[in-house]
Amino acid sequence: MGAFVLPALLGLAAIAVLALNVSRDITRLNSASSDNIQWNLSQTEVEFLQFNLELSQAQLEQSPDFRSLRRRFDVFFSRIRTLQQASIYSELRQVPEFAANLATVDAYLKAVVPDIDSETSALQEALPILKAQSEAIRPDVRSLSVSGLNYFAEESDFRRNALSGTLKQLAVAIAVLVAALTVLACYLAVLNTQNVRRRTQAIEASERMNIVTGTSLDAVIVADTQGRIMDFNAAAEQIFGFSAKDALGCDLGGLIVPEHLRSAHQAGMARLRETGEKRVVGRGRVKLEAVRASGEVFPVELAIQSAQTREGDIYIAFLRDISSQVQAEAELVLARDRAMAGEKAKTDFLATMSHEIRTPLNGLLGNLTLLEDTRLSARQSRYIRNMQTSGKLLMSHISDVLDITKFDAGKLHLRRVDMNISDVLKDIVDSLSGAAAGNGSTLEWGWTGAPLNWVHADQDRIQHILMNVVGNAVKFTKNGRISITAQSTAAAEGKRTLCISVQDTGPGIDPDLLPHIFDDFATGDSSYDREVGGTGLGLGIAQRFAKSMGGDITVESTPGEGSVFDVSFPVQPIAPPEQQGTAPDAQADGKRANILLVEDNEINRYVAREMLTAQGHFVTEAHNGQQAVEIAADTAFDLILMDISMPVMDGRSATRAIRAGNGASARAPIVAVTANAMAEEQEAFLKDGMNDVLTKPLTRDGLLQLIADQSSPVPPALPEPARAAQWSQQRIELEExxxxxxxxxxxxxxxxxxxxxxxxxxxxxxxxxxxxxxxxxxxxxxxxxxxxxxxxxxxxxxxxxxxxxxxxxxxxxxxxxxxxxxxxxxxxxxx
Missing domain, CATH: 1.20.120 (Four Helix Bundle (Hemerythrin (Met), subunit A))
Incomplete structure (x- = not known):
């Protein structure tokens, strides 16, 4: 509306200004004033002619009437003085032509005045001269009159034109104003129509809102600033148990607020009335408690909004009974806690069982190793090898279970090394050729296209994957053929994708089983009398390993014809390493390591010391972490064996202190010696600055292998954790x-x-x-x-x-x- 009012006001102002201009111009064009001025100009010439005529008559008469002559001259003189001095002729005197003629006439008058005012006789004698002067000045008088008249004529034309222009402007302004008023009238008509429509819509919206609030599943309660209930919908009646008739006009706090919250509610309403502070209004949904007519206190979800009316502010509360939701959330939390407890129990069970199973199993394998060093018959040697194979297979199953747990927990780490793919494939074929021959099958391998021998990848994971896939093919194929084909293709960022296809002519896989072939505990034959064994974990672990390396395993199978497993994963090609001689181990070199043994248990220190000194190594003992830090600061050790849990200072703190200092052994390899073999704890040890982890119980081979791995001129810079050491140590090894x-x-x-x-x-x-x-x-x-x-x-x-x-x-x-x-x-x- 303001967009029309302002232009209309401006238009009215413009019309008023134009009207004033018209009035002024009309006044200026007043005919009486204009005619008087022009008459004076014309009369000047008339007076001059009459004076000139008097001069002519005076020359002809014997007794001229000099009195009449002088009167005519005075009249003419008066006219000229009026033109020179009157203000109405001020603009006219600015005209150059008029000013020049006026000056000439003025000079004539000044020259004639002495003769006119002289004695009669002198005047009689001067008449011929006056007549001559009069005739001479006559054209100038004429020009004076004409130039004045021309000026006023032009001025009159100008004023008439200005008035005409002003009238045109006034007409345009009036037309514009009329048009604006017409548009405004149309706009007001449109607004009126819209107002009528909006009023109708508002009425309809109000009716719809009444329907919505009446049918809403949430309680809608409207109250004023005093807390008196103004509206109470049907859902509120159902939730709280009060009828709308009984609730209207009642105090909100006294009706639905529990007693333990009522004082806080009343304080909030008082604060709202006094200061206008809103702590709940407009803050979204909050969870509170309410009370039913029966006295039952129950949880609600509440949201309050305010609105302004002619009677004052009102507050609309939307309440939802969330009793079932709260109960469901409690059950969900309980289920989550149970699931987390079950997951923790599973993890603890796996950790405990891996420890407990590994202990006797490693003892068994260790004794078999010792037994191999004794004099045996060929049959006994074969039996021992068979037992070692079974023991390693069982150990592999345990490792499989732990690997699944680590993968599912996202803690399976890759250990990439420089490796020869062809050597890995050859070793797998060599190790499984005997089993394939036992089934009457042939096992062969080769490359398709140019071989890609040397790569940087995780050798352990690749070997594990291929052993599972090829092992399954060998196990299920009778009197057939297993072919391993390797091929490399280009990938992004200079990498290659290695594809290894394992094809067999076995019985194939049932179509119903094929979608689940990589599930845990899925086997081709789950009957008790199945011909081949297996836990059903191999392919599941192989799939996990392939995915952890960024690859995948796919399978195609035709029952009765065979299966094809395709393993693909990215690798980084590298140049073949330079050929080097075999490095002798520490013991063959006669190298004796200087070792710091940090252990608070005297028995453990004695056993470890005897194992090390029996091999010619030098051992320094520390009973706690503080002693280890002090000794390591003064002596450079080749290796530090660090127990974890010790008095005074634990092994982790001691390691951090040694690494942080500038002592002689600040960069020496530090190996954790602990009975805790869980991956999370081992990872924490490595973050503290340890290089490796050796799990208890200590074995002679484990210690010697550790010394050989760590006996390098320059200690490695915090490598990833090596394989966990063997657990068990049987009495016979301790006696030896x-x-x-x-x-x-x-x-x-x-x-x-x-x-x-x-x-x-x-x-x-x-x-x-x-x-x-x-x-x-x-x-x-x-x-x-x-x-x-x-x-x-x-x-x-x-x-x-x-x-x-x-x-x-x-x-x-x-x-x-x-x-x-x-x-x-x-x-x-x-x-």
Whole structure:
């Protein structure tokens, strides 16, 4: 509307200004004033002619009337003075022509005045001269009059034209104003139509809103600033149990707010009335509690908005009964907690079972290794090799389960090295050729296109994948053929994609099983009398490994004809390494390593020291991390074996301190020696600055291999974790290492420590104290060294309960510890 009012006001102002101009111009064109001025100009010439005529008559008469002559001259003189002095002729006097004529006439008058005013006789004599002068000045008088008249004529034309232009402008302005008023009238008509329509829409919207609020599943309650209820919809009646008739006019807080929230509600309403502060209004949905007519308190979801009306502010509350939602959320949280607890239990179970299974299994494999060094017959050697094969297969199954857990947890790390693909394929074919021949099948391999031998990739994962895929093909193919074909294709960023196809002529895979072939525990034949064995984990793990490397495994199969497995993954081609001679191991070189052994358990220190010194190495002992930091600062060691849990300073803190300092062993390889073999803990050790992890119990081969791996002139810069060391250590190996005469006193001392520990616990020592956790950890390390898994597990359970200060869990762990010790005690001294 303002867009029309302002131009209309401006138009009216313009018309008013133009009207004033017209009035002024008309006034200027006043005919009487104009005619008088022009008459004066014309009369000047008339007066001059009459004066000139009087001169002519005076010359003809004997007795001229000089009085009349002088009067005519005075009149003419007066006319000229008026033209020279009157203000109405001021603009005219600015005209050059008029000014020049006026000056000439003025000079004539000044020259004639003495003669006119002289005596009669003198005037009589001067008449001829006056007549001559009069005739001479006559054209100038004429020009004076004409130029004046021309000026006023032109001025009149100009004023008439100006008036005409002003009138035209006035007409245009009026036309524009009329047009604007017409448009404004049309606009007002449109606005009126819109207002009518909007009013109709508002009425309809109000009716729809009443329908919506009336049928809404959420309660809608409208109240004023005093908290009095102004509207109470049907859903509010159903939720709260009050009828709208009873609720209208009642206080909102007294009706639906529980007693424990009522004071806060009243304080909020008072604050809203006094200061206008809104803490809930317009803040979105909040969760509160409300009360029903029955007195039941229940959870609601509340949102409040405000609106202004002629009667004042009103507040609209939208409430939703969320009792079922809260219950569902509680059940969901409970289910989540149970799932997380189940996942943790699964992880703990896998960790514990891997520890417990590896302990006797590694002991078995270790004894088989020792047995190989004795004099055996050919049949016995074959039996030992068969047992070693079975043991390694079982160890592989355990590793498979742990690998699945690590992959699903996103903690499966790749270890890329420079490798020869052809050598890997050749080794796999060589290792499985015997099994293939046993089934009457042939196993062959080759390249399609140019070979890609040397690449940078994860050799362990690739070998594991191919062993599973090729192994399955060999296992299921009878009297057939297995072909392995390798091919490389170009990929992005200078990489290549390696595709390895394994094709067999076996029985094929059932179409119903094919979509699930990579699922865990999926086997081609799950019956009890199946001809081939397997856990059904191999292909699932192979698929996980392939995906972790950025590749994939696909399969095509035709029942009765065979299957084709295609394995593809990206690799980085590298140049073949230069041929080098075989580096002798540390022992063959006669190199003796200077080793710092950090261990708080005296028995463990003794066993490790004997294993190392028996091989000619030099060992320095530290009883805790603080001693290790001080010794490492002064002495350069080739290797530091660091226990993790120790008094004064633990192994992780000691490692960080050694790495942070500038001591002699700041860059020496540090290897964690611990009974904790979980990947998460090992990764934390490496982040602290350790180079590797060696798990308890220590084995002679494990220690020697570790020294060989770490005996390089320049310590490696924090490599990724190597393979976990072997767990078990059987008594026969300890006897060979420390001697039978020395071993038994150690076992007796360990037994005495265990007996004393149990007596202290039974005599009232706080099971949830840190001292209990420290003693349990120390003795658990000795139990691991002696290969006592059940006792070690019971001690670790007590240690964890004590560290968490869970007295109930500690009490529950005490009886299993007693039982484990009762079962273990006779083993330590069989005599």
């Amino acid at each position: 290492t420390v001697g039978a005469e020395t071993l038994q006193p150690l076992l007796d001392r360990f037994a005495a420590e265990m007996e004393d520990f149990l007596k202290v616990l039974e005599n009232g020592q706080d099971l949830a104290a840190n001292e209990t956790a420290t003693q349990a950890h120390r003795i658990a390390g000795s139990a691991a060294t002696f290969g006592l898994p059940e006792l070690r597990s019971a001690l670790i359970r007590l240690e964890k309960a004590a560290l968490s200060q869970d007295r109930q869990a500690a009490n529950d762990a005490l009886n299993p510890l007693r039982d484990a010790w009762v079962a273990t005690r006779p083993v330590l001294n069989p005599t």
